[in-house]
Amino acid sequence: MQSIDNKFTKSLFVFHAACSPCNNCDIEILDCIAPKYDIERLGMQLVGSPRHADVLLVTGAVNKKVVHRIKMIYEQTAKPCVVVAVGSCACSEIIFRESYNTCGPLDKIIPVDIYIPGCPPRPEAIIAGLAKYIKSRKNAG
Amino acid sequence: MTDKNKNFIPIGPYHPLQEEPEYFRLHVEGEIVKSVDIELGYIHRGTEKISENKHFDQGVFLVERICGICSTSHPLAFVNAVENLARIEIPDRAKLIRCVVGEMERIHSHLLWLGLAGHFIGYNTVWMWSWKYREYILEVFEKVTGNRQHYAMMKIGGVRRDIANDDIPWIETNIDEIEKGLELFLKAITEDPVIHARTKGVGVLTKEDIKDYCAVGPVARASGIDMDVRKDTPYAAYGMVDWKVCTCDSGDIYGKAVVRILELFESLKIIRQCLGHMRNTGGPLDVNVKEIPEGEGIGRHEAPRGECFHYVRSDKTNRPVRHKIRAPSFVNVATNQKAVVGSHISDALLVLAAVDPCYCCTERVIVVNKKGKLMKGPDLIKLSQEKTDRIRKKGL
Amino acid sequence: MTSKIQELLSECSARIIGSEEARKGTHYIEVNPAYICEIAEVMHNKLGFRFITISGVDARKHIELIYSFADDKSGDVVSIKTKLFNKKDPAIDSLSKLIKGASWIEREVHEFFGVKFAGHQDLNHLLLGEDWPEGDYPYRHEND
Numbered sequence: 001m002q003s004i005d006n007k008f009t010k011s012l013f014v015f016h017a018a019c020s021p022c023n024n025c026d027i028e029i030l031d032c033i034a035p036k037y038d039i040e041r042l043g044m045q046l047v048g049s050p051r052h053a054d055v056l057l058v059t060g061a062v063n064k065k066v067v068h069r070i071k072m073i074y075e076q077t078a079k080p081c082v083v084v085a086v087g088s089c090a091c092s093e094i095i096f097r098e099s100y101n102t103c104g105p106l107d108k109i110i111p112v113d114i115y116i117p118g119c120p121p122r123p124e125a126i127i128a129g130l131a132k133y134i135k136s137r138k139n140a141g
Numbered sequence: 142m143t144d145k146n147k148n149f150i151p152i153g154p155y156h157p158l159q160e161e162p163e164y165f166r167l168h169v170e171g172e173i174v175k176s177v178d179i180e181l182g183y184i185h186r187g188t189e190k191i192s193e194n195k196h197f198d199q200g201v202f203l204v205e206r207i208c209g210i211c212s213t214s215h216p217l218a219f220v221n222a223v224e225n226l227a228r229i230e231i232p233d234r235a236k237l238i239r240c241v242v243g244e245m246e247r248i249h250s251h252l253l254w255l256g257l258a259g260h261f262i263g264y265n266t267v268w269m270w271s272w273k274y275r276e277y278i279l280e281v282f283e284k285v286t287g288n289r290q291h292y293a294m295m296k297i298g299g300v301r302r303d304i305a306n307d308d309i310p311w312i313e314t315n316i317d318e319i320e321k322g323l324e325l326f327l328k329a330i331t332e333d334p335v336i337h338a339r340t341k342g343v344g345v346l347t348k349e350d351i352k353d354y355c356a357v358g359p360v361a362r363a364s365g366i367d368m369d370v371r372k373d374t375p376y377a378a379y380g381m382v383d384w385k386v387c388t389c390d391s392g393d394i395y396g397k398a399v400v401r402i403l404e405l406f407e408s409l410k411i412i413r414q415c416l417g418h419m420r421n422t423g424g425p426l427d428v429n430v431k432e433i434p435e436g437e438g439i440g441r442h443e444a445p446r447g448e449c450f451h452y453v454r455s456d457k458t459n460r461p462v463r464h465k466i467r468a469p470s471f472v473n474v475a476t477n478q479k480a481v482v483g484s485h486i487s488d489a490l491l492v493l494a495a496v497d498p499c500y501c502c503t504e505r506v507i508v509v510n511k512k513g514k515l516m517k518g519p520d521l522i523k524l525s526q527e528k529t530d531r532i533r534k535k536g537l
Numbered sequence: 538m539t540s541k542i543q544e545l546l547s548e549c550s551a552r553i554i555g556s557e558e559a560r561k562g563t564h565y566i567e568v569n570p571a572y573i574c575e576i577a578e579v580m581h582n583k584l585g586f587r588f589i590t591i592s593g594v595d596a597r598k599h600i601e602l603i604y605s606f607a608d609d610k611s612g613d614v615v616s617i618k619t620k621l622f623n624k625k626d627p628a629i630d631s632l633s634k635l636i637k638g639a640s641w642i643e644r645e646v647h648e649f650f651g652v653k654f655a656g657h658q659d660l661n662h663l664l665l666g667e668d669w670p671e672g673d674y675p676y677r678h679e680n681d
Binding site: 181182185187189190225228352353354355356357366367368370373374436437438439441448450452454462463465467471472475 | 559560562563565587588589590592593594595603605607609610611612614616636637638639640641642662663664665666675676
Binding site: 064065100101 | 666675
């Protein structure tokens, strides 16, 4: 395990999967790569395919139409893969818990490693969440 | 055409545009798009049904979470509807603050669209620059509302927070910064021959198409239809300030981009005037709303993407019996069934983006043809960007 | 009341059950469901109203459909109300041939309230998944 843990301490390839979000978390994730926050300077990069990803950022309260697809995306990622629930909807579904069309928070569907709450979490919070994870891996390794 | 050349291109499904993400299936013959199937529902969360179990104040919180980009449009339309139902007249200062927040949201939304449109045609610089200028408006939001998105400023009978008069000069300097950026963008779009070549005459919608599909907002205005809820039924403070509706007759992507940029200048004008009025307008921020009577109300707001429509029916309890929401993109996205037909694959992404959806599909676009050739989202963007390169080289 | 609305009221007076101007610029007109296409044609083609949407309401005893139209010149919103009393199998004529934009709106009402739009080409699911149970309409109050 030690060697795998070490892999996650350098440049992370991030895939962003939107599962019925309201868009805000997604904008803030894109804001992370825009000039002001620029996570690419930390070696993180958004990639176009889940097969290239080390990290899966999932936003939104997963609905019944999306639930199979997010499972598929998770299966396609190369393991080990870090799953991050970005935003309160992915963490706990907040107000959409009562809806007839949602399927429970993300951790009921796929295993989640990091929770970044907030509605929406600020770009700083997203970066801090990932940085904390990297730090914990470093300490573990 | 033989069957071998008949392919379809799935685009999507994830597409976090309000509650309407889309899955497009383009039927193509060679390079030309013949028809398109659109599938929705990937972000359907049953907001209207949840709203029936929330009291009116909670409803504002809920409708804010329909869309992150229009996160003040839905609350504004909803409070308009409830105020229409209960015949509430709000104080002047609240009207001005609603206007300022509404227009700032338009600026952030249009800049977001502009950046992504730039990304699609291969001008990543446009993307980075417009998102850089967008940060100025987000800073203002953070200062006056406490959050970068989901501002929670609207409330039935007024607004929740004041904009301090001491903050007004600082807001004005930020707005001046944005104006500098906008002049740059306007020049870049109207004077760049490559952008002209990529956007002029592409994805044209005529006046009749707009009428057929009941399209609204910048999509309709770019086809020469002079409609804007802010002008037609002035609510909030839109009747107190001087501004004009921007239209363009071409109906193509270029027209849509120009209309949006010109609208940004108008938004800046509105914000400046509102801030000026606010210096001299004191008074309360809200009226006391005791109970919502029985009846029905209709509220409309010109969101960045067009008319946002809310219908509320109350039976004198503290919760609506029915709350119907019609977001502008619901009708605008349907125009893609017409606009994209006949265009090249490399233009299709741009046409689909011209109604102002979001970027997310770009990461999930996959092209399949019957021979099993697989193209991913970035490839489709690359196709589009290569076309820009070709035009650029030809021009030089 | 603007001249357009007066024209509408006089043109379709035989079809109209009742009308009121609830607020300034907000009109409600009640018609029999059988005449909805006729009225929509007058409003959309002749008077130049823009079709906004259909709001379905489950009023317990019947299903109410509210067709909202806007006049962008004067800013008026005219809502045509129709009541469908057969809750088991509610049906009404489709506007989709007249107004292309009505097609999706009718599909939405169909899947949430189970209203059948006669003459609609394709009443498949729009927002709910394909595996959504048949006959389960989430916005009906029987589900509460």
